[in-house]
Amino acid sequence: MTLAIIIELAALGAGQDTKMTRRGLIITIIIIVIIIALALIFYFNLRETPERDQSIISQPTFTEFLEIKPAAPAPDLLPVTGEELVSYQNHFSRKNFHPDGQLKAVIEEGEEINSLKIIEVKSGDLKKQIALNLAGVEVIWRQPEEIWLLEKSMAAVPSSLFSLNLKNRSLTAKERGVSLMINWSADGQWLLKFSLTQGRNNQLTLINLQGGSALDLPWVTLPNKCALTRKKMACAVPQFLPPGTILPDDYLQQRFLSQDQIIMTEIKTSTMEIIYDPQEERLDANDLLIKEDWLYFTNRYDNKVYKMELK
Numbered sequence: 001m002t003l004a005i006i007i008e009l010a011a012l013g014a015g016q017d018t019k020m021t022r023r024g025l026i027i028t029i030i031i032i033v034i035i036i037a038l039a040l041i042f043y044f045n046l047r048e049t050p051e052r053d054q055s056i057i058s059q060p061t062f063t064e065f066l067e068i069k070p071a072a073p074a075p076d077l078l079p080v081t082g083e084e085l086v087s088y089q090n091h092f093s094r095k096n097f098h099p100d101g102q103l104k105a106v107i108e109e110g111e112e113i114n115s116l117k118i119i120e121v122k123s124g125d126l127k128k129q130i131a132l133n134l135a136g137v138e139v140i141w142r143q144p145e146e147i148w149l150l151e152k153s154m155a156a157v158p159s160s161l162f163s164l165n166l167k168n169r170s171l172t173a174k175e176r177g178v179s180l181m182i183n184w185s186a187d188g189q190w191l192l193k194f195s196l197t198q199g200r201n202n203q204l205t206l207i208n209l210q211g212g213s214a215l216d217l218p219w220v221t222l223p224n225k226c227a228l229t230r231k232k233m234a235c236a237v238p239q240f241l242p243p244g245t246i247l248p249d250d251y252l253q254q255r256f257l258s259q260d261q262i263i264m265t266e267i268k269t270s271t272m273e274i275i276y277d278p279q280e281e282r283l284d285a286n287d288l289l290i291k292e293d294w295l296y297f298t299n300r301y302d303n304k305v306y307k308m309e310l311k
Helices: 002-048 082-093
Strands: 103-108 114-120 126-132 137-143 146-151 158-165 171-184 190-196 202-208 214-216 226-228 232-238 260-266 271-276 285-291 294-299 304-309
Touching: 082 285, 082 304, 103 137, 146 171, 171 226, 190 226, 232 285
Parallel strands: 226 285
Antiparallel strands: 103 114, 114 126, 137 146, 146 158, 158 171, 171 190, 190 202, 202 214, 226 232, 232 260, 260 271, 285 294, 294 304
16 A cells, blocks of 8 residues: 555656656747847848948047147137128039139030030030030039049949049049048148948048058048148047948938037148037038138038138
8 A cells, every 4th residue: 555655656756747847848948949039130130230330439539549739729610601601602512613713514414425514604605525424423623624523422332533634535533432522622732532441441541642642540520521721631520420320421411410629630740739629519510611811611500601710
């Protein structure tokens, strides 16, 4: 009798152990499935956004690269109005005008091929027409006998800057890059180039067109947030960028407004100085222009034009 009871209890215990083993196995399988699912989600998220450059979430401090003089007492920002405002606006709206202002160059799209037309401003008479196998380009009349043609810049898409010689009608490529944007000095010596490297990093390079030398700058900004002369370069540099920012698209499409410091660089000596630090004031400076002893720009927060004296 006692032996029978013991055997029955042992069988009952074995049944409970089996149930517990099955339950543990089920729990283990569920945990493994969850882990695999999470791993797959993480993997495909990475596959969907391989091009985003997480290194531009915030700007490195300038002291990691070069010593930059701290900001002096901030100069006053003066509003620009009247004829001075018209002159500033014409500087950016008439890039396709001959340096003397008498002629302008425009692209006319045809059914089979496009043409560059040289037109007299006052009379509207056609002075010259050149066939071009290019479309969607910005026309920049750089020198009396040279016109630049810049393909539209988009993230992850290579584009080129071409030079058209008006004397012999030859077309040559000057620069090429992914997300290409440029600015230049009026004397034709300096070219400021923004592009993405093969590693998808933002790169801002100052190129000496007369000597061929180049200098990679230690911050991230766009060429339209800079102004160049033969001796100086002023740049509005964002103090940080939103996570996942893709330049230049996100800035040009106004998906964010930056908070800028303005840095002046003496090109010959490479010395740099923060000439304006807005602190709590909101400043997103665009379309910079140096004229005589003044720096002009548009603040995207209020879309008004301001100037500051360069001391």
